Amino acid sequence: MKVVVIGGGIIGMLTALELVKAGIAVRVLDKSHPGTEASWAGGGIVSPLYPWRYPPAVSALAVMAQELYPALAAELTGYSGIDPELTVCGMLMLGADDARDAMVWSRKYGRRIHLLQGHALAAMGDGLAQFNDGIWLPDVANIRNPRLLQSLRRTLEIRGVAVDGGREVVSWERVGNRMRAVRLAGGETIEADQFVLAAGAWSAGLSSTLAGPMPVRPVKGQMLLFHAPDAGLRHILLHQGHYVIPRRDGHILCGSTLEETGFDKSITAEAAVDLHAVAAKLVPSLGAMPPVAHWAGLRPGSPNGIPFIGRHPEAHNLWVNTGHYRNGLVLAPASVQLLGDLMLGRKPVLDASPYAMLDMRAEDQASSSS
Template identity: 40%
Template sequence: MKIAIIGAGISGLLSALELVEQGCSVMIFDQQQAGKAASWAGGGILSPMYPWRYPHAVNQLAQYGKPLYLDWNKKLKPVSGIDFEIHESGMLIFDEADFESGLNYAEQFQEPMQQCEYLQQEQIEQLNPYIDSKFQHAIYFPQIANVRNPRLLQSMVAYLKQHPQVEFIEHCPIEQFNIKNGKVQSVQAKNGKTYDADQFVITTGAWSQRWSEQLDLEIPVRPVQGQMVLFKTPANWLPTMCMNDVMYLIPRLDGHVVCGSSMADCGFDTTPTVATKQKILEACFEMVPELAAFPIEKQWAGLRPGSPTGIPYIGKIPEMENVWANFGHFRNGLCMGPASAQLLRQLMLGQTPLVNPAAYSPARLKSEAELMVH
């Protein structure tokens, strides 16, 4: 089976991996360079932030993130030579209003990886001596890890590019589906070429709404900008991830610390702003004052695929014979990515799905578009 995957972010690359492992041949298209948009820009926390604030369908896929990335890293690293750097740093959360939900979450939803403990200031100081002493208590999730997403993407691209069943077509926007009797025959690219395949998968993230007209379907996915700031500290300086009021610090193994993140509706603009940077820095220095002594290495913004509930669309597009969706993951594309791709592969190849696919069905597009309007 020949499959065209449109969009080479985390969802497209993981979908490609799942399908080539099953013997399919895959063409992967991207309007720019593979793995360079939102997937590259995110923080890489392998859990939704405050999972109890999300619908069950989000957490159901997210819980597979860490174990599946560990498996993929084992498989890809010998070929790509690149380690994902899955770092089990644990996460401290200081939002008092979330303590009760956080402490009960693992048991309530049978998610042992979200096991959590309540810490007082003395214990916080032992665990992470850089936390400001004004934080008298916190909840701590020891098993939450982060993945270094730029490395993850580089490894997947390197692995797929050497695979005999894979063809990459980058810097090549797809402009049109050529549809006949509810079936896509081929896609028309900006380079003037036409590409045919048996099945077509849409993994275009924040850009997915552009297919609405051609598929005669309102796709309620819009870009939501998120900004990040990167510090360089000594290796292993900050022992844990930290979060307060939706702002977070993520330590990498080599001493980089990723700080974020904001939310802004500004179309497809990825220009970082001074005001937002200031807000991120204030929140981060409030948690870890000593961070202010280290240099800022980089600042950037990415575009999340904002969807009404944050539950992605995975499965066959209504009334189309051979078009599939894997988009709309909003803030959790990275941690939901591996299970989303696995579910898509299972649905495409008629295999037993790892979760009930109903919650993710693109048939929801009909009703949810109306929610976005009101």
């Protein structure tokens, strides 16, 4: 069997790894440089922010993926020699008013959570005495996502998977209810037995040439980077939806904005000011320090942040793995395992129904007619 994966982000490349491990011949096509879009731009927190605020379909994937990450990081490091720096640093959520929901969620999913106040909270970092309470998740990790992508791409190449940049898929060649080939900008066609659509924020454009629109949309996120090895930041800190993330090499990421501005990836002075203020509030020494970089990426937004994982309703041999919104880096290992199960006829590791395109479309129709 030969599979073509459209999209070389974390989802597309990790899908390719899942398939090649099962002995499938895979090729990855990307319109630009693989691993340089949302998966590169993200913060690499290996947890949803405020995980209890997401539907169970997201928690189920997240909890499973968190268990898979250490072995995945070790496997990729072993193959590629590039360590993606999975680092368990914990995540401290400040000023959140839903601690009760957090505790209920932690019991349901078996995640450790502690409520911190007073001295215990202040001891977690400089400047934290200003907050009254915090929700502490000690087991949350962050991963250095640009290195994860390099490591993954190298691993795929070592395992014989071609990961081709500069290959934009623009349409499909279809025979009845099967796809025969993809057509690239420039006219070349590439045939395969199965196809996987993992084009992130761009997935809806390719899907819409087939059937009704897939509700995946770009949601811009801007991020600032500081180099502050002496800042003493040890944990991910989260306040009112914004965060700082410590990397092993002394860099600190501060994110992020949520902007519905279409496929525009420009950065803005306003976001730089706002994010710098967030950074200074959470790590006071960053207030006087200029950021060393500022960038934006496009998340694949989806209804309730639930990704689409499964067969496309219009074609027997077209599969989708997209719409991971704010959580593609954390969800990826579980998401690709589920898709692999469905494609290869294995017993699904999770109930796949919440992620089915058909169900989501039916739900959308029901809500629009009510």
